[in-house]
Amino acid sequence: MANKVKVEFSKKYYDNEADANKHMSYVNGAAGFLAIVIWVLYLTKVFTIPNHFFPVVCVLFPAAAVLLFIPLFFIKTDKIRKPGFKYFILFSLLIVIIALNISIPRHSLLFWPFAILMANHYYNPTIGRVIYIVSLVAMLFCMYAGMFFGEFDEYLFGAGVIKPDGSIGTVETFQERVDLLAERSANGDNRYVKVLLFYYFPRAACLTLFFMVSNLLNTRTYKLLDDEVRIHDEQQKSKTELGVAKDIQMQTLPDDFVSNKDVEIVGELKAAKEVGGDLYDYVKIDDDHVALLIGDVSGKGVPAAMFMMKTITSFRYSAVSGKTPSQMLKEINTSIMKGNKAGMFVTCFLAIIDKRTGKMSYANAGHNPPIVGSNHHFEYLKAFHGIMLGCFENVRIKDEEITLKPGDSITLYTDGITEARNNNGDFFGDERLIEVFNKKDYTSIVELHHAIKDVVAEFVDGAPQSDDITFITLKYRGGSYTSSEKEFYGIKENIADMLGFISDFANENQFPTSFTNQLLVVGDELFSNIIKHGYEEKGGQIFVRLLFNEDLKEFCITVIDTAKEFNQLNVDIVDKDKPRLRVGGLGISIVKNIMTDCAYDHINGKNILVLKKKF
Numbered sequence: 001m002a003n004k005v006k007v008e009f010s011k012k013y014y015d016n017e018a019d020a021n022k023h024m025s026y027v028n029g030a031a032g033f034l035a036i037v038i039w040v041l042y043l044t045k046v047f048t049i050p051n052h053f054f055p056v057v058c059v060l061f062p063a064a065a066v067l068l069f070i071p072l073f074f075i076k077t078d079k080i081r082k083p084g085f086k087y088f089i090l091f092s093l094l095i096v097i098i099a100l101n102i103s104i105p106r107h108s109l110l111f112w113p114f115a116i117l118m119a120n121h122y123y124n125p126t127i128g129r130v131i132y133i134v135s136l137v138a139m140l141f142c143m144y145a146g147m148f149f150g151e152f153d154e155y156l157f158g159a160g161v162i163k164p165d166g167s168i169g170t171v172e173t174f175q176e177r178v179d180l181l182a183e184r185s186a187n188g189d190n191r192y193v194k195v196l197l198f199y200y201f202p203r204a205a206c207l208t209l210f211f212m213v214s215n216l217l218n219t220r221t222y223k224l225l226d227d228e229v230r231i232h233d234e235q236q237k238s239k240t241e242l243g244v245a246k247d248i249q250m251q252t253l254p255d256d257f258v259s260n261k262d263v264e265i266v267g268e269l270k271a272a273k274e275v276g277g278d279l280y281d282y283v284k285i286d287d288d289h290v291a292l293l294i295g296d297v298s299g300k301g302v303p304a305a306m307f308m309m310k311t312i313t314s315f316r317y318s319a320v321s322g323k324t325p326s327q328m329l330k331e332i333n334t335s336i337m338k339g340n341k342a343g344m345f346v347t348c349f350l351a352i353i354d355k356r357t358g359k360m361s362y363a364n365a366g367h368n369p370p371i372v373g374s375n376h377h378f379e380y381l382k383a384f385h386g387i388m389l390g391c392f393e394n395v396r397i398k399d400e401e402i403t404l405k406p407g408d409s410i411t412l413y414t415d416g417i418t419e420a421r422n423n424n425g426d427f428f429g430d431e432r433l434i435e436v437f438n439k440k441d442y443t444s445i446v447e448l449h450h451a452i453k454d455v456v457a458e459f460v461d462g463a464p465q466s467d468d469i470t471f472i473t474l475k476y477r478g479g480s481y482t483s484s485e486k487e488f489y490g491i492k493e494n495i496a497d498m499l500g501f502i503s504d505f506a507n508e509n510q511f512p513t514s515f516t517n518q519l520l521v522v523g524d525e526l527f528s529n530i531i532k533h534g535y536e537e538k539g540g541q542i543f544v545r546l547l548f549n550e551d552l553k554e555f556c557i558t559v560i561d562t563a564k565e566f567n568q569l570n571v572d573i574v575d576k577d578k579p580r581l582r583v584g585g586l587g588i589s590i591v592k593n594i595m596t597d598c599a600y601d602h603i604n605g606k607n608i609l610v611l612k613k614k615f
Contacts, residue, residue, distance in 0.1 A: 018081045020121035024089045025071035025080070027118060031096050032068030035061050038100065057103060064096045086122055090115060090131060094138065101142035106153040112139055112203075113210045123222045125215055132211040139207070140200050144192070148177050155199065157181070158189055252309050254282055257446070257608050259545050259558050261481030262355035263290060264409075266445050267472035268453075268603045270416075270465070277304025278414045278470035279346075281312050283319040288356050291319045291328070292474055294412035295348040296367065300468075307344045307390075310336050315350075325350045325363035326397040333365075333389040345390035349383075349412050351474075358404035358476050363397050365389050368418065371411045371437055372402070378437035380430070381410070406478025409445055411437070413471035420456050423463045428456060444556075444610040445473040447599030479552065482509060485545040490531045490561065498527050498544060502557070505546045511555075515615050518594045519555070525587040526559055526568070526609065534563030534607065552614065559609040565602045569609070 039061035042054070071089050074080050097111045112135050119128045147156045152170035154160045157180060160170060171177050181191050258265040267280045277297030284290055293315050297304040314335040318328040329350055336346065349370060351362035362381075366388035369380045384398040404410070413433075420428040436455050442448040452471065484505050488494050502523045506516040530542055540563055547556040568588055592598055595611040602608070 017083075017086060017122055021071070021080045021085050021089060022075055024086070024093075024118060024121060025075055028068040028089055028093055029072050031093060032065040035065040035068065035096055035099075038103070039065070042103075060099050060103075064092075064099050067092045068096060086127065090119060090127070091134075093118065094131070094134060098138050098142055101139065102145045102150050104151045105143065105146035106151070106155065112207055113214075116207075116211055116214050120214055120218045120221070123218065125219045125222060128211070128215050128218050132207070132215075135207065136204055139203065140196070143195055143200055147181070147191070147195070148174055156191065156195055158184060158191060158194070252312055253280065253604075257558070257560060257603065257606070258282075259483075259547065259556075259610075260485075261483045261547065262477055263353065264445055264475040264477065265290075265292075265472065266449055266601075266603065266608075268449060268470065270469040272416070272465045272468050273300055276300065276468035276470075277308050277346075278416065278468035279308040279312055280412065280470055280472040281315055282472070282474070283316055285319055285322075285352065288354060290353050290355065290474075291315075291325075292351045292353065292410070292412065292472065293348060294367065294414065294470065294472055295346045296414040296416075296468070296470075297346045298344050303342060303344065307336065307340075307346065311346050311348070311389075324399050325352055325361055326399045329363050329365050329386075329389060329397050330395060333395050334393075336390050337393065340390055343391070345388045347388045351410065351412075353404065353474065353476065355476075358406070358408070358478060359401065360404055360410065361399055361401045363399050365395065365397055368413060368415055370413070371434065372404075372408065373437070374405070374407045374409065375441040376438050378434060380434065404476040404478075406476060409448075409473055409475035411448075411471060411473040414468060416465075416467035416469035417452070417456060417471060419467060420460050420469070421463055421466060422460050428459050432459065443597035443599040443612060445475050446601045446603075446608050446610045447597075448473060449603070450599065450601040453601075477549075479549050481547055481549050483545065483547045485543070487541060487543045489539060490527070490535050490542040490563075491539045492528075492531055492537075495524065495527050495531070498542070499523050501544060502546065505548070509548045509550070512615070515555075515613075519557070519613075522557070522591050522594055522611065525591050526611075529568045529588070530559070530561050530563060530566070530607075533568065534561055534566040554612060554614050556610065556612045559611075561607050562605060563607060566607055567600045567602070569598050569600045 039057070042057050042061070071080075071085075071092070074085070079085060094115050097115060100111060115131050115135055116128060119131045143156065146153065152160075152172065154170075157171075157177075171180050184191055253269060254267065265282055267282070269276065269278055269280060271278070277299055279293070279295045279297070281293045282290055283293075293312075295308070295311055297307045297311070299307075311332060314332040315328070317335075318331045321328075321331075323331065329348060332348070347366040347368075349362065349364050349367040351360050351370075353360045362383065363386065364383045365386045367386075369383050371378050372381045373379055381402070383400055386397040387395045389395060418428055418430055418433055432455070433452075436452055437448070439451070442451070449471070456469070484501075486501050488498050488501075499520050502519050503516060506519060511519070527542065531537065531539075534540070540561060543558075543560040545558040545560075547558075548554070569592065591611070595613045597610075597612040599610045600608065
């Protein structure tokens with residue numbers, strides 16, 4: 001872990017260094033422009049310097065400007081990320097400052113802190129200290145050099161030169177300045193010592209104070225960067241661990257969609273956090289019975305997820321024992337109470353459906369009442385409320401019973417749906433939920449689930465999800481059905497096998513030839529779109545399930561894949577002014593004309609298509 005943090009810190013540090021190099025290059029470019037301006041002012045005699053130093057200035061300032069402009073040419077290259085590039089930038093800037101202090105000593109003293117300030121961009125106290133030491137040495141050198149080569153500064157010489165007419169003038173030539181300094185030293189005014197004591201030391205003290213403050217900020221910023229990287233690493237580690245926990249939790253849940261000749265089941269869990277406390281499950285007890293469970297654990301996060309998994313494990317163990325729903329819930333209660341020091345609890349609803357007769361026995365442990373019925377005739381099931389599990393050794397739970405008619409369904413849900421809030425704080429509520437069920441005739445429970453999610457999402461209108469959202473629906477088919485299912489690897493070469501699977505099923509059930517041909521057109525379009533647009537020719541699993549009700553003369557095909565979210569039934573017009581179908585839209589338009597009903601949903605990473613046809 002330490003090595004990982006070190007590597008992550010190094011990356012962050014050098015990313016910042018590259019960004020600092022980029023901005024420092026712009027600063028150097030501005031300094032280069034300033035050097036050109038100073039050079040022009042020398043050429044036009046606005047700034048005066050000794051004649052013997054003038055040729056040097058004419059070469060020095062253009063050269064310094066070129067040096068400062070060079071980094072600008074590397075901003076968009078990898079050179080800007082090289083560790084040594086920062087030293088080139090900073091020392092180029094120092095060279096210009098040195099040139100300015102020698103040439104115009106009394107006008108350029110304020111430039112010395114500038115280099116130290118710029119070094120702070122690198123979050124490296126060592127770089128700041130190096131620039132500080134170099135600046136101290138260079139500043140002393142510039143003061144003495146400026147006495148002989150720069151613009152005349154009476155402070156360096158103690159005073160100006162008294163001319164014969166009594167006015168104060170300057171001395172320009174190198175020899176005249178040497179003679180002036182010697183004359184003043186002979187009169188007890190040693191300018192070398194006084195410049196050091198009274199001119200250099202005060203400025204060095206100010207520069208040192210500036211450096212100390214700057215270094216403290218630099219050191220603190222460096223530490224902040226280090227802390228930020230460590231915190232980020234811990235967050236990533238925690239996020240990874242929660243991701244693993246979520247994967248384990250989701251793998252604990254059953255398949256997202258089941259459809260056979262007896263029942264159709266679809267379930268979905270959308271956690272409010274990385275992991276949640278809601279649960280749903282269904283278990284095949286024997287060939288004729290299936291048990292259905294939904295639950296809502298108190299609390300959120302990892303503890304709730306662990307309690308949820310313990311509940312599911314207890315349910316699966318109890319389901320094969322042949323007990324009644326209330327007995328199963330009491331057995332789950334005994335199991336989850338062991339070691340429950342945190343005092344967590346779970347509300348549950350458990351039902352057992354006899355697939356031969358539609359008889360459903362059920363028991364409620366403090367959970368929301370499910371919704372039962374068929375198109376336009378859904379209502380809340382009247383059930384004894386009972387008490388939640390995990391708190392008391394003896395819980396009062398009651399077995400009840402109803403009979404589902406062919407085509408009826410039961411939807412179990414958690415209060416994450418009814419208690420979903422919008423930005424105004426309003427709850428979605430029970431009435432809105434039942435309205436969704438009775439709003440229209442649904443092709444399948446897949447379409448019903450999609451409608452519920454759409455209505456809830458529209459209601460909350462982007463408000464944060466405050467609770468886990470979970471619901472599971474079982475539809476009792478009844479009647480006389482035949483079924484067949486098979487999984488294929490989705491590549492173009494296997495489309496013929498998929499169509500052959502449909503053709504064989506049609507022949508076994510003596511479909512009319514015209515209808516069989518229509519089904520082959522539908523299958524070819526669906527499989528081709530999944531392979532081309534969903535898996536993007538890379539291949540992936542395609543699960544196909546076929547159902548036929550001879551009494552109702554109804555055929556149903558279900559196609560499930562794990563490609564990217566892709567609703568091929570959506571053939572909205574691309575341009576309202578120039579109506580046209582998107583690419584592939586014509587084929588899907590034909591499919592929708594052939595099939596009586598079509599439904600799509602994307603549940604837990606899977607695309608689910610359900611298409612029906614009566615003939």
